[in-house]
Amino acid sequence: MQGVNRYAMYNDESAPPLEALVEHHTPLVKRIAHHLLARLPASVSVEDLYQAGMIGLLDAIKRFDATKGASFETYAGIRIRGAMVDEVRKGEWAPRSVHRNARRVQEAIRAVEFRTCRDATDREIAQELGISLDDYFGMLQDSMATKLFSMSDLESPDDHIDTSLQDRSSDDPLAALTDGDFRQHLAAAIETLSEREQLVLSLYYEEELNLKEIGEVLGVSESRVSQIHSQAAHRLRGRLREWL
Numbered sequence: 001m002q003g004v005n006r007y008a009m010y011n012d013e014s015a016p017p018l019e020a021l022v023e024h025h026t027p028l029v030k031r032i033a034h035h036l037l038a039r040l041p042a043s044v045s046v047e048d049l050y051q052a053g054m055i056g057l058l059d060a061i062k063r064f065d066a067t068k069g070a071s072f073e074t075y076a077g078i079r080i081r082g083a084m085v086d087e088v089r090k091g092e093w094a095p096r097s098v099h100r101n102a103r104r105v106q107e108a109i110r111a112v113e114f115r116t117c118r119d120a121t122d123r124e125i126a127q128e129l130g131i132s133l134d135d136y137f138g139m140l141q142d143s144m145a146t147k148l149f150s151m152s153d154l155e156s157p158d159d160h161i162d163t164s165l166q167d168r169s170s171d172d173p174l175a176a177l178t179d180g181d182f183r184q185h186l187a188a189a190i191e192t193l194s195e196r197e198q199l200v201l202s203l204y205y206e207e208e209l210n211l212k213e214i215g216e217v218l219g220v221s222e223s224r225v226s227q228i229h230s231q232a233a234h235r236l237r238g239r240l241r242e243w244l
Contacts, residue, residue: 029053056083140230197232
């Protein structure tokens with residue numbers, strides 16, 4: 001839509017009415033909800049995502065500033081997705097034991113890699129934890145869903161539009177510098193992962209393939225992709241510990 005600044009010009013008769021804006025962008029909310037649903041636990045319903053997304057859409061309409069350079073559709077998409085992810089996070093669907101085990105895995109990876117100065121193998125991590133390899137794979141599988149959201153904290157490429165163009169104040173150079181430094185460290189940390197782990201993250205977050213599709217690309221099972229993804233996320237969070 002052209003000529004709209006913050007969509008807050010409701011006193012301007014030429015500005016689209018709120019109802020028309022919402023109706024026009026409702027398909028966008030539904031599309032994002034169904035896209036996310038395929039990447040979330042079965043306990044999450046599309047209706048919950050849709051309701052949260054509509055709130056995100058309204059927030060985008062209120063906050064959008066056309067002078068910042070991003071299109072409304074781009075900005076709204078980020079706001080809608082963010083509202084959906086926040087809603088799922090608030091659901092507290094993951095047991096505390098899952099989060100506790102995730103932290104144990106991260107600490108084990110850090111300990112092994114500190115001693116060996118190389119990537120820790122599955123077997124080494126399991127030994128560090130004092131559990132069998134099968135039990136370790138089970139922990140990775142359980143923590144997969146939580147890592148979906150943890151990785152979103154590490155940012156997806158399009159999320160930069162939201163923070164840099166709309167919500168981060170230009171009067172706070174320290175915050176902008178910190179964000180820039182974090183992204184540089186994140187990029188560097190990703191480059192330290194194995195080629196397979198980098199490929200899984202790239203296919204999942206950039207190409208937006210689901211686990212089954214990635215498995216077909218790699219020639220492995222869906223559960224193995226889940227394990228690779230989860231372990232890569234644990235490695236990154238361990239290597240970026242001072243930032244997270």
